[in-house]
Amino acid sequence: MSEIQRPGALYQQVAAAIREAILSGEFAPDTLLPSEAQLMTRYGVSRPTVRNAIAALRAEGLIDVRHGKGSFVRSSGHPTLTLERRISRTSEGKFVMPNGDTWQEAEEPNTYRTLTTKTTGRLLQLGEEEALFGCDRLLIDPATGTRAMHRTLIPFEVAEAVPLLGEEPCKPPAAIYWVLTQVGGHALSWTETVRAHMPLPDERTALQLPDATPVLHVARVAHDADDRPLVLEELRFGADRAELAYRITADKQPTRRARP
Amino acid sequence: MSEIQRPGALYQQVAAAIREAILSGEFAPDTLLPSEAQLMTRYGVSRPTVRNAIAALRAEGLIDVRHGKGSFVRSSGHPTLTLERRISRTSEGKFVMPNGDTWQEAEEPNTYRTLTTKTTGRLLQLGEEEALFGCDRLLIDPATGTRAMHRTLIPFEVAEAVPLLGEEPCKPPAAIYWVLTQVGGHALSWTETVRAHMPLPDERTALQLPDATPVLHVARVAHDADDRPLVLEELRFGADRAELAYRITADKQPTRRARP
DNA sequence: AGTCATCACTCGTAAGGACAAGTGACGTCA
DNA sequence: TGACGTCACTTGTCCTTACGAGTGATGACT
Incomplete structure (x- = not known):
C-alpha cells in the first residue's frame, strides 16, 4: 500500500505512482502491470478511480491494455x-x-x-x-x-x-x-x-x-x-x-x- | 433524440454521432456543444456513457472541455x-x-x-x-x-x-x-x-x-x-x-x- | 491421449447516486 | 453605483453495483 497524497485528484496520484514506477524501470517494458483489482486494494480506491488512472497512462502512450489479459508496459521501441x-x-x-x-x-x-x-x-x-x-x-x-x-x-x-x-x-x-x-x-x-x-x-x-x-x-x-x-x-x-x-x-x- | 444503433458500444455510437456532427460542420468550430445533461436526454443514456463518449472525442483532439463551462469544438487551426x-x-x-x-x-x-x-x-x-x-x-x-x-x-x-x-x-x-x-x-x-x-x-x-x-x-x-x-x-x-x-x-x- | 466444457481471472460497458469545484449571471445590500 | 453573496449551471471526482466479453488453465469426459 504505497500511500499517496500529493497532487490533485486521487486518480492522478495513482497514475503518477504507476508512471513513476514505469519510468524508473520498476515495471519493465512488456511486463504485466497489477490488475485493476490488485491496484484497487493496493491504493485503497474504487475501480473507476483505478480505471481513470489507467486511462491517463494509456493516453500518454505508456501502457497497452488488452481485454481479458491485463495492462502491459509499452516497450518504447523506436521506429523501425x-x-x-x-x-x-x-x-x-x-x-x-x-x-x-x-x-x-x-x-x-x-x-x-x-x-x-x-x-x-x-x-x-x-x-x-x-x-x-x-x-x-x-x-x-x-x-x-x-x-x-x-x-x-x-x-x-x-x-x-x-x-x-x-x-x-x-x-x-x-x-x-x-x-x-x-x-x-x-x-x-x-x-x-x-x-x-x-x-x-x-x-x-x-x-x-x-x-x-x-x-x-x-x-x-x-x-x-x-x-x-x-x-x-x-x-x-x-x-x-x-x-x-x-x-x-x-x-x-x-x-x-x-x-x- | 437522434436514434443510434450501429456499431459496437453505446458510448461509441454517441461519440460517432457527435463526431459526425462536428466534421459535417453542424457544430461549428469554437461552438459550445450540448451539455452532458442535454446529451443524456438527447441520446437516452447515462452520464458515464456521455462522459465516455466525450473522453473519446477529447482523445482525438476534436473538442476542448473547460471545467464549469462546457465542451467546445476545437478550431482546427493550422500551426501558426x-x-x-x-x-x-x-x-x-x-x-x-x-x-x-x-x-x-x-x-x-x-x-x-x-x-x-x-x-x-x-x-x-x-x-x-x-x-x-x-x-x-x-x-x-x-x-x-x-x-x-x-x-x-x-x-x-x-x-x-x-x-x-x-x-x-x-x-x-x-x-x-x-x-x-x-x-x-x-x-x-x-x-x-x-x-x-x-x-x-x-x-x-x-x-x-x-x-x-x-x-x-x-x-x-x-x-x-x-x-x-x-x-x-x-x-x-x-x-x-x-x-x-x-x-x-x-x-x-x-x-x-x-x-x- | 485427446477434446471440450467449465471456471476463474482479466478488462469493457452501463447505470445509479452523491458531492466538489469552476463559471457567470442575477439580485441584494451597503 | 458599486461590491458582494447567492444561485443555477457547468464539468470533475468518487463510490457502488451489475453484467458482458475475452483469455487461458484446469479438469472431466470420451
Missing part, C-alpha cells in the same frame, strides 16, 4: 522504418526517390477523382475547399509491415495539360513526376511540410494504430521554375512505426525564396 | 509557426540558421552537465545509457507564444577538445557550431530525424499543451568529414503550434551514404 526524404535527378532527367520508398500497394489503387482539401490547400496556393484532381492509396512496407496513407493532389490547372492522367488506375507515387516532364512541367524544387496530429477513426483503422499514437503527416509540394505548385503528395503514417530523416548539406550561400 | 530547417554557411565560414530561429530563452539557461540518453543515443552512434555533455533550454517564440524544449548534446570525446564549454551559462543553440570550428571541428553535413510522440506530464506543462496534442521531436546531428557525430540538437514543440518545412533541391547524382 526510417524514411529518407531525398529526391535525386538522374542524368537522363528522370526522377527517382531512391530510398524509403519500398512501399507496395496494400489495396487496389483507386482512380483519379475530384477532391477538396481543407488543410493543405494553402500549400498549393489555393483557397480552402477548392477542388483538385487527386488519388488515394494505401501503402505498406513489406519488410516492417508499416502502413501509410498516400494522396496525390494536382491542381486542375496543371491536370488539364496532362491527358495521361485520365487513365486508370492512377500512377504509382513516383511516376507522377515523370508524367509531368512529358508534358513540359519540370519540377525544380520541393518543399516538405511536416506536421503531427491525432488520428481520426478512419486513420486509426487504416494505419492499424495502437492507442495514443500520433500520425506524422508529410506534404511534399513540387514547384516549377516559376515557383508555381505542380503536385502535392501527402503521406501519413503512425509515428510508432516510422520516422523521417532529412540530410542537409551546407550551401555556400543562404538560399533566398522569392517574396511576392 | 513554420520552422524552416535549413543550414547555410556564409563565405567567412560562420554558420547561420537563417530562419525559424526567432527563439528567445524563456528561462534562465542552464549550465552544461552530464546527461544520459536512452532514445537518441543511436543517432550519435552511442549505446544506450551512455553519458554525454549537454544542456537544456526552454525557448519561446515571442511573435506566436510558441514554446519549445531544446537540448544540446555533445559526446565526451568531442567535448574534451573544447575547453570553452566548461564556461557557464551554456551557449545559445546556434553558437555551438561556431565554437566547434574554433577547435577544428568542422561540420560538413547534418541529418535531421523527425518523430512524434505523446507528451509526458513534464512536457505537457513546459510546452503548455492542450489535450491530445502530440509533440514533434527533431534531432539534428552534425557530422564531420569522417562522418562522425559532433553535436546533437534536440527540439521539441507542440504539433498544434508549429510545423517543419524542408526545402529539397534536386541533385545531379543520388547521394550515397557510407555503409559500415
